Amino acid sequence: MKLKRPSPAMVVAISALVMSMTGGAIAAVNFANNAGAVDGKSAVKASKAGKQGAAGKLLATIRRGDNRGQFPLGAVANAASQNSVDNLAESVALGRNGARTIAVADNQTTTAETLIDLDLGNLQVSCADQQANAGTENATTRISITNDSGGPFNLSRNLGSGTPTITTLENGIVHTFSVGQRNMFNVQLQGTDNKTVLVEGTAQQAGQGTADSSCIVWATALIVD
Numbered sequence: 001m002k003l004k005r006p007s008p009a010m011v012v013a014i015s016a017l018v019m020s021m022t023g024g025a026i027a028a029v030n031f032a033n034n035a036g037a038v039d040g041k042s043a044v045k046a047s048k049a050g051k052q053g054a055a056g057k058l059l060a061t062i063r064r065g066d067n068r069g070q071f072p073l074g075a076v077a078n079a080a081s082q083n084s085v086d087n088l089a090e091s092v093a094l095g096r097n098g099a100r101t102i103a104v105a106d107n108q109t110t111t112a113e114t115l116i117d118l119d120l121g122n123l124q125v126s127c128a129d130q131q132a133n134a135g136t137e138n139a140t141t142r143i144s145i146t147n148d149s150g151g152p153f154n155l156s157r158n159l160g161s162g163t164p165t166i167t168t169l170e171n172g173i174v175h176t177f178s179v180g181q182r183n184m185f186n187v188q189l190q191g192t193d194n195k196t197v198l199v200e201g202t203a204q205q206a207g208q209g210t211a212d213s214s215c216i217v218w219a220t221a222l223i224v225d
Contacts (some may be wrong), residue, residue: 014091061208101220102127104139106211112144116199116221120191121146125200127215130180137213141179141203145187147171153191159183179203198222 062068098115102125109128115125124144131138147169148152155175158164160183171177178183182204189197201219 051086051126056125058104080191094223097218097220098103098123099216100125101214101216103212104129104137106134106137107132109142112142115217115219118189118197118199118221119147119223120149120189120195120197122148123187123201123219123221125217127216128178131209135211136209138208139212139213139215141205141217142172142176143179143185143203143217144176144199145169145189146174149191151192151216152187155187155189157185157187159185181205193225196224198224 007213023148031126062070096116096118100113100115102110104110104127107129110126112124112126114122122145124145124146126142128140128142129137130140145155145157148171150171152168152170154166155169156166157166157175157177159177159179165176167178177185182202184200184202187197187199187201189199191197198218201217202215203215205213205215207213
């Protein structure tokens with residue numbers, strides 16, 4: 001049997017079929033090699049994402065731990081290092097507050113209670129009955145600043161619109177003042193290494209002239225290193 005020579009149209013058709021099949025195979029290989037890539041670029045692992053290793057490449061987020069789903073700081077432009085973040089947290093002002101309602105005992109003074117730890121010492125409050133007649137109480141609030149810093153610190157305080165008191169408080173000494181009516185008070189402490197403490201507070205008395213008087217105190221302290 002003599003085979004006929006294929007026509008030109010048949011040669012063109014077979015060539016087109018072979019080329020289309022080969023192109024599909026190449027495309028399949030390229031797809032497998034670039035699965036998960038964007039514009040042909042694969043993501044750099046977060047653990048290897050230094051500024052040099054991640055330059056011009058996609059970046060994967062952290063997979064595990066508390067920071068999962070986030071980009072590593074080392075690969076983010078102008079981002080602070082973890083040490084810088086920790087140092088910043090330690091250098092910012094620290095705020096603390098406290099509040100007390102203290103019932104006074106007839107003709108007695110309550111034991112001082114610590115309202116706020118000031119780092120240089122403590123802000124303490126107590127309640128005293130200044131009415132001598134038994135069965136009738138007239139409370140007054142006593143505010144104390146203790147120095148537990150190990151050295152002296154400067155103290156200034158103001159009660160309402162009165163004249164400020166400015167002094168140096170030696171280590172182990174207690175500075176006390178009374179708030180007989182409802183009033184605001186301000187205290188500033190300046191210790192060693194430039195540590196500063198600012199306190200703003202309010203004191204008032206309830207049930208004056210009765211058998212059930214009490215002192216109510218609340219304050220906020222800002223501690224700056």
